[in-house]
Amino acid sequence: MRIRKAVPGVDPKLLIKDAAKAMPDAGRRVFLRGAASVGALALLTGCDIVDGDAAEGVLRKISKFNDAAQAALFDSSKLAPEYPESAVTRPFPFNAYYALDDAPEVDAAAYKLEVAGLVDNRKPWTLDELYALPQVSQITRHICVEGWSAIGSWQGARLSDFLTRIGADTRAKYVWFKCAEGAPTPSTWRRRCTRKRRCRSSSTTRSCRALMASR
Amino acid sequence: MSVQAVAGSAERGKTIHPAWVRVTHWINAVAMLVMIGSGWQIYNASPLFSFTFPPAITLGGWLAGALLWHFAAMWVLAINGLVYVTLGFVSGRFRRKLWPVSPRAVVADIKAALAFKLSHDDLSRYNAVQKLLYAGVILAGVLVVLSGLSIWKPVQLQELTALFGGYDAARYVHFVCMAAIVGFLVVHVALALLVPKSLRAMVAGK
Numbered sequence: 001m002r003i004r005k006a007v008p009g010v011d012p013k014l015l016i017k018d019a020a021k022a023m024p025d026a027g028r029r030v031f032l033r034g035a036a037s038v039g040a041l042a043l044l045t046g047c048d049i050v051d052g053d054a055a056e057g058v059l060r061k062i063s064k065f066n067d068a069a070q071a072a073l074f075d076s077s078k079l080a081p082e083y084p085e086s087a088v089t090r091p092f093p094f095n096a097y098y099a100l101d102d103a104p105e106v107d108a109a110a111y112k113l114e115v116a117g118l119v120d121n122r123k124p125w126t127l128d129e130l131y132a133l134p135q136v137s138q139i140t141r142h143i144c145v146e147g148w149s150a151i152g153s154w155q156g157a158r159l160s161d162f163l164t165r166i167g168a169d170t171r172a173k174y175v176w177f178k179c180a181e182g183a184p185t186p187s188t189w190r191r192r193c194t195r196k197r198r199c200r201s202s203s204t205t206r207s208c209r210a211l212m213a214s215r
Numbered sequence: 216m217s218v219q220a221v222a223g224s225a226e227r228g229k230t231i232h233p234a235w236v237r238v239t240h241w242i243n244a245v246a247m248l249v250m251i252g253s254g255w256q257i258y259n260a261s262p263l264f265s266f267t268f269p270p271a272i273t274l275g276g277w278l279a280g281a282l283l284w285h286f287a288a289m290w291v292l293a294i295n296g297l298v299y300v301t302l303g304f305v306s307g308r309f310r311r312k313l314w315p316v317s318p319r320a321v322v323a324d325i326k327a328a329l330a331f332k333l334s335h336d337d338l339s340r341y342n343a344v345q346k347l348l349y350a351g352v353i354l355a356g357v358l359v360v361l362s363g364l365s366i367w368k369p370v371q372l373q374e375l376t377a378l379f380g381g382y383d384a385a386r387y388v389h390f391v392c393m394a395a396i397v398g399f400l401v402v403h404v405a406l407a408l409l410v411p412k413s414l415r416a417m418v419a420g421k
Contacts (some may be wrong), residue, residue, distance in 0.1 A: 062287040074371040081373055141382060143369055146278060147261035149382050 080140045088139060089150035096181070108179050117176070122166025133157035133165070231416040233338045238419055239299040247293060247396065249274060249288035254393060256281030263390055286367075293360055297352070300353065308355075316346040335410050352399040359392035 094100050112124040137155040163170070228370040232240075252274030259267040260278040275281025319342035327333040333342060341349065365376035365385040379385035407414045 059283040064282055066286055077400065078371055080370045081377075087292075087307075141369070143382060144261070145282070147257065147366075147386065195242055 083139045083141065083151050085139060085153070087151050088153050092152055093148065093150050095144065095146075095148075098181075104180050114164055118169035118172045119163075121165075123166075130157060130162075133161060229339060230420050232420055233306075233308075234420065235298075235302050237417055237420060239295050239302075242291065242295045243299065246288050246292040247400075249284055251282035251393060251397060252299055253281040253288065257285060258390070263386060289363070289367075296356060296360065300357070303353075309350075312341055313346045314348045316343050317349065323349050337414070338413055338416050348399060348402070351402075352396060355392045355399070356394040359389060359396065362386075362389040362392060 022209070096103070106129055111127050113122050113126075113130065115122050134157065135155060136158050137153065139151060139153045141149050141151045143149040163175075227364060252272065255268035256270075256275045257274035257278060259270075259273065273281065275284045324343040328342075328344060333344075361375065361378055362385045365372055365379050366382065366389055369376045369382045369385075376382055376385055379388050406415075
């Protein structure tokens with residue numbers, strides 16, 4: 001029931017720019033300022049935590065460890081619970097770093113989904129070709145990394161079907177989506193998660209509709 | 216070091232806090248501060264209430280940085296907490312120190328405390344208010360971890376998430392537990408500073 005325009009305390013321009021990089025240089029300064037501001041960390045000075053690069057390096061390593069731990073602990077075939085039609089959040093919250101009116105226009109007829117990376121067939125896809133793939137639908141809760149959540153009704157081609165068709169190397173761990181708004185959105189493959197919400201908030205709604213994650 | 220502490224205690228009074236309590240206490244103190252500071256930053260990305268935490272008292276700088284801190288310190292908090300709770304039950308310390316606690320004793324001790332008449336002569340014995348607060352904060356600690364797990368993995372741990380009444384409800388539980396822990400922390404630190412020998416006991420053991 002709410003229209004979200006921006007995340008408080010986050011510079012939208014900075015964030016869009018930085019989304020492309022794992023830990024951005026510009027964002028890093030902010031990150032470090034936050035790290036240094038907490039008096040509690042004085043307790044950890046023995047670990048050279050005041051040196052931001054060291055702290056960041058350790059955090060990156062733990063993050064990699066977390067990826068491995070999660071892959072080992074959790075079941076990649078476990079599916080999100082589905083909900084009845086009546087549970088769908090209406091209106092579905094708009095969430096982007098710009099106002100709805102500022103969303104870029106995409107010409108559906110000229111649209112092409114370009115494919116790259118560990119795939120056999122890099123032929124670009126038109127919207128009609130995507131729509132011609134077997135379509136599935138589901139009603140599941142989208143949970144944003146920011147913390148809010150909303151139940152949506154999702155339709156489109158199953159991402160796994162699409163990946164099979166293009167001959168993707170299924171040993172790859174991530175799928176990278178680039179939306180028309182210019183902000184690339186990395187997505188994990190194993191956990192079968194796409195940034196559905198973000199896609200929907202952007203003008204690439206249709207391509208995302210056409211190319212939906214298998215939950 | 217622990218051997219010395221035990222030997223010393225035989226001569227000059229008993230050990231108030233065994234080494235495992237002191238070690239887990241201070242590891243927990245650091246982990247908690249990191250979890251709270253980064254948690255406030257994460258909260259700010261999508262506030263549950265009509266306020267946000269001032270950036271100066273948060274950790275991580277922005278959402279992604281805060282998540283890195285939160286998901287790093289969670290291991291320290293959870294493993295240390297598990298060791299503490301397990302030893303607390305196995306050693307009988309919880310039963311000896313925190314049990315029993317009656318409402319009447321709590322009321323009586325609150326009155327005594329407000330009149331500054333509560334005795335601190337024997338730090339090895341907790342008064343009723345201490346028992347209630349310590350047992351309460353342990354419970355809040357368990358709940359904050361469980362609700363945190365259900366927010367972290369709402370698909371993988373969906374049964375746990377459902378137990379909290381769903382993802383959104385689990386966020387509120389997580390927040391309320393944090394608030395309870397922070398409230399405890401304020402009282403706990405203030406009283407430890409008012410009775411400095413209690414701080415010494417948590418460092419040196421007696």
